[in-house]
Amino acid sequence: MAAASAFYDIVDLASHTAVSSAFVGRGGELTVLDGALRRTSAGEPSAVLVGGEAGVGKTRLLQEFLAMAEEAGAVTALGNCLEVGAEDLPFTPLVTALRRLHRDLGTDLERAAEGSEGQLASLLPDLGGPGHTPDDEYGRAQLFQHTVNLFEKLAGDRALVLAIEDLHWSDRSTRELLAYLIRTLHRSRVTVVATYRTDDLHRGHPLRPYLAELERLQGVQRMELERLARPEVERLLAGLLDTSEPDHRLVGWIYERSEGNPFLVEELAYSYHDKEAVGLDNSLHDILLVRVEALPEPAQQVIKVAAGGGSSVEHVLLSAVLDLPEDDLFDALCAAVSAHVLVPEAESESYGFRHALMRAAVLDDLLPGEHSRINRRYAMTLESHPGLVPAHQWAGRLASYWYLAHDPARVLPAALKASREARRGNAFAEQVRMLERALELWEQVPDEVLRELRRYDWPDDAYPTAVEGDDRTADAGRLHFVDVLADATVAASRSGEPERSVRFARMASRVIDETAEPERAAWFWLQRARAAHSQGDTGEEESERARRLLEGRPPTAVQADVLSQISLGGALTHPSREHIAIGERAVRIAREVGASAVELHAQVTLGMLCVFLGEIEAGLALQREVLARATEIASPYLQARLHVNLSAHYEQLGRSSEAVEIAREGLATAHRNRLNRLSRARILGNLVEPLLAQGRLQEAEAALTSSLEDTGGMQRGDDLNRLHAELALLRGDLAGAIDGLARIPSSQQQQPQRMLSRADLAVRIAARSGRFADARNELLTAIEDEIPAGMDHYAWPLLVHGAVAEADSRGLPDADVDRGQVLERIRREAQRLSRAVPLYEGWAYMLDGELARAEGRNTPEVWVRAVEALRPTGRPYPLAEALFGAAVAYAATGAREEAGWLLREAEEQARKRGDTELLREVTALAERARLPLDPSLFAEAPAAPTEAPDPSATLDRPDRSGT
Known part of the structure; x- marks a missing residue:
């Protein structure tokens, strides 16, 4: 009989032999x-x-x-x-x-x-x-x-x-x-x-x-699903045993043995009903095999082979592996199906076990070596007849069968083929698994098998290929091993696992002779640099190692890529004109060798460097131009990088509305193109930052709440942890802020913007907690080395908040020791920072005011300049802080009307931002200085003292520590 006809005859048989019609509980x-x-x-x-x-x-x-x-x-x-x-x-x-x-x-x-x-x-x-x-x-x-x-x-x-x-x-x-x-x-x-x-x-x-x-x-x-209660077991047994009232003693026995598990209830009922109570005292393993052991030997053999083939096996594959006469196979399958051990599936023309527990029991009952022999038969059959399984499954299943058959020489080429199929299907995690399997078995494979391997599509456009004919030399095994490591390095990166990517690259570095193969060695060092960068480190050491390997060699795509990475590393750590020159060289080489992707990324980095080094509009224009090209050629990861960069630049320059707009655009692109978790997390962070600055706390909180969901369950990165802490601090949740800070590593090996942002948060939390010595230590640690160029957005608030802590701690025991040196250190760093945009100008005036306060001086006019500089930004932060500082300074001189109006505007901006702590300070100052916050009550306020105020007097800022 034809295979298809036989299968559907078995399907028809199965439709008339249902286990039970009962559906209870x-x-x-x-x-x-x-x-x-x-x-x-x-x-x-x-x-x-x-x-x-x-x-x-x-x-x-x-x-x-x-x-x-x-x-x-x-x-x-x-x-x-x-x-x-x-x-x-x-x-x-x-x-x-x-x-x-x-x-x-x-x-x-x-x-x-x-x-x-x-x-x-x-x-x-x-x-x-x-x-x-x-x-x-x-x-x-x-x-x-x-x-x-x-x-x-x-x-x-x-x-x-x-x-x-x-x-x-x-x-x-x-x-x-x-x-x-x-x-x-x-x-x-x-x-x-x-x-x-x-x-x-x-x-x-x-x-x-x-x-x-x-x-x-x-x-x-x-x-x-919970297990069935005893009354439900009784109803299920009534259906299974075809009786209205099963024996209560039997119900008790079966309920106790099965503990209410419906599948075990069915198997125990079968043991009792068809085998005259055999099984009630047996082990679970024996109970699960009762149906199998009651079958004729040919049916048992079919079941064993089916179990070895997987949870589901195609009829044609099973038939080919068994190689039985048609009638014998048909009879054996009918017996297995009639006994409710195997279940046919019409859609895939395959068989599965009625339950995985039964298949596990059958496998467990196989003789030593029998499982591997069965898998060898499956593998050999599939090698000879690939069409017996769906094409998209063939390579993966062949590799698995050979692996379970313990035959490394056959697993290796099958696993490599399966990895290529996985890559073509954009299944990078599965690609990594297959490549890991190949690498695991490499040393167990004979050299002649390794020499027969053929190279395949390269994992990266810039990956340097071997010299023609090298794959047939005695060294072919090592060359192929390196190629597999290259593929695994890229696959792990694409699957969002930079740590695994680095592990593969390190393995390659141990087997590559850097003198004989500098291009390939440099390529792996470049991948390590990228992985380090994606994890918040600089990657500078790895990039420089790659560059040294390529010095004096002809232009290649790898060389351009390495130079581009060095330029990027410099932009993120210590940008300089030298890094612009390196980036320009990367662009020239990329154009010369036709590496267009490298060229575009190098241009993005040049745009970043221009912004950091003061050529702001030129740098923004260059990046917008590349964004247009990236959109035109549909390059979503390049688009994502530009959305991250531009949104960060706009926020750093105080242009928060533009930052929100470009971040939302980037997030939409990331969702539309299903970009990886890291890209989405970065864009989310760059959306939350300007939302917080603008006082749009509900939107910021919604974005943060969705961050874990949106990034696929990944742990929050440093930036998102910091932003959670920022939000908690705004809302007066000091414990939440401390918890968020604790999740951020304090290593200075981080990129400077992350290190400075964390330090600023740590200074504010320490000062808020009354730990002024800790606040000072955090500040001095962060500025121990000179702050790199281009870090103005992160450095200004750090210096200001460090000065605030020094001013707020005046007069406290031991707090005045070395204060003069600390203030001088702050001034030196501030002199190196840019004041090119209104936001920086405002911070600079605020710093002057806080330094004066820390020295016991009063400077209302400086605070007014800060307010005037910050108003055009349209942001409540740091405008609210500047308004409050001005109100404190005017109140100290007795200028009540000026102080009152500034304090009321400070309250308005603090409410707009949702700054709970600043609102508390505003209220405290209003009470102490008798300044009504309601404008309608101002005329009824007590008159100012008739004595002329002392120009050197100060009105202490309310203590943020609450002490």
């Missing part, structure tokens, strides 16, 4: 799912995460819900995560679900996918798309966005349910795409349901933080 959970579907039908997308231990009934609940949804007119699609090679087969459940949708919807799905076939090729290969999506971060972004567009179109006029089973076996790419769908389908009639096993989630399982972050999203519910 899940009414509440079914109601939750029904409610989610109703909300979806009304246009509100939803997601339900269903957890529970193995055998508790997740699959049965899902089946009931999907049937109910279909009766209500919804379209449903189910995809299963596979156990074999689970983390090596990217997007498998989504591919399965979309194939089912294609089968059910036909031309409707094809119309919805029209124009996106190439971008969707890795998920919908059946459509025959050209698959031209680039295998980089942008290609991944396109895949995610086009998938969202597809679901939006399919659910335009009907509810659609996407169900994913066994999420605990999912690959990282599937998890990330599923999370993106849940976050992005804001107005679509889509319900996502995913099941997972709670007893599989060990402490380090990647699903644990993933589920926690998803649960925070709007429209996401999470529920866990």
Whole structure:
């Protein structure tokens, strides 16, 4: 009989041999799912995460819900995560679900996918798309966005349910795409349901933080199925044993043994009913094998081979591996299906086990070496007949089968092929896993196998290729090993794991002869520099090492890239004219060798340097010009870099409204193109900063609240931790501010802007806490070395707040010691800073006022100049501080009217900013100086003293420490 005909005969047999019609104890959970579907039908997308231990009934609940949804007119699609090679087969459940949708919807799905076939090729290969999506971060972004567009179109006029089973076996790419769908389908009639096993989630399982972050999203519910109570077990047994009242003693025995687990209830009932009570006193392992051991030997052999092939095995593959006569195979499969051990799946023409627990018991019962021999048979069959499995799974499954067969020489080429497939599918995490597997086995592979390997598409445009013919030399194994490390270095970076990227690059550095292969060695040092930069370090040492390796050599893309990175490192640490010259050289070399991407990035860095070195408008114009080019050529990561740069520049220059506008534009681009977590976190930080400066605290808090969600669950970076602390400080939550500060490393190896920003926060928190000695230490540590050029935006507030702490601590025990030296150190640093824009000018006058206050002098006119300089910025910060400083100075001279008006405006700006502490200080000063904050009461205020005030007198600023 034909294979297809035999399979569907077995499917027909299975439809007449259901285990039980009883569905008990899940009414509440079914109601939750029904409610989610109703909300979806009304246009509100939803997601339900269903957890529970193995055998508790997740699959049965899902089946009931999907049937109910279909009766209500919804379209449903189910995809299963596979156990074999689970983390090596990217997007498998989504591919399965979309194939089912294609089968059910036909031309409707094809119309919805029209124009996106190439971008969707890795998920919908059946459509025959050209698959031209680039295998980089942008290609991944396109895949995610086009998938969202597809679901939006399919659910335009009907509810659609996407169900994913066994999420605990999912690959990282599937998890990330599923999370993106849940976050992005804001107005679509889509319900996502995913099941997972709670007893599989060990402490380090990647699903644990993933589920926690998803649960925070709007429209996401999470529920866990409990075991059945005794009355529910009794009802289930009544259905299984076909009796209205099962024996109470039997119910008690089974309830005690199963502890209410529905799958175990079924297996115990089977043991009792069909095997005359055999199994009630046996171990769980024996109970799970009762069905198998009751079958004829051929059926048992089929079940063992099926178990070795994975949680699901295609009929044609299983047939080929078993190589039995057709009739014998058919009889054995029928017996396994009739006994409810194997379950046929019509859509994929495959078999799975009725439950994973049963498959685990079968595998555990195999003889030593039997599992590896079964996997060898699968691998050899797949090598000879690739068409037996879906094309997108072939490489990954072949590599997994050879790996489980313990054959390194066969695993290596298969794993490398699977890694290339993963990269082409933009599944970088899975690519890294396969490359790690290859590297792990490298030393176990014979040299002749290594020499037979062929190089493949390079991981990076600038990666230096070997000399022609080198891949056939005796040294080929080492050369190929380095190539694999290069691929892994880039893949880890693209998957958002800079630490792993550095680890691979270090491995390469240990095996490369830098004298013989300077280009390749420099390329790896460059990757290490980039990884360091992405983690907030300078990467300067790594970049310089790469440059030294290339000195005096002909121009290459690597050389241009290294020079560009050095220029960037300088811009972020100690910008100078020398770094402009280095950047200009990088641009020239990049143009000469045709490295356009390197050229554009080098130009961005030149724009940054111009801004930092005082050529502000020229630098901004250059970056806006490159942004236009990046938008024109659809380069989202270059766009993201420019959005980060420009928003930061505008905020640093006091142009907060423009900073908010460009940051929001960048965030929209990042979402649209599904950029990586780091890019999104940086843009978010650059949005929050100007929002805080403008007093738009609710918007800033909303952005910070969404930061964990938006960045896919990553830990908050230093910038976001600092901004959380800033917000807490504004609201008077000193403990929250201290907690946020504690999360930020204090190392001076950080980029200067991060180090200075952290120091400014630390100075203010220490002073607010009454720890003035700590405030002084934080300040002096931060300015121990000269503040680099271009850091004016970060340096001015640090110096001002350091001076505030010195002024506020006047007269306290031991606080006056060495104050003169500290104030002089502050003055020296201030003389080196720019006053080129109104914001800097305002800070400079504020510093003069605080230094005078720290020395016991009174300078109202300086504070007035600060106010006049800051008003044009349109920001309440630091205008509110300047107004308050002016009010303090005028009140000390007895100029009550001037002090009153300034204090009332300070209160207005402090309220606009939401500055709780400054409002407290304003109120305290008003009470002490008898200055009414309500303008209508000013005329009734007590008259000023008739005695002329002492010009040298001061009115102490209210003590911020509260002491």
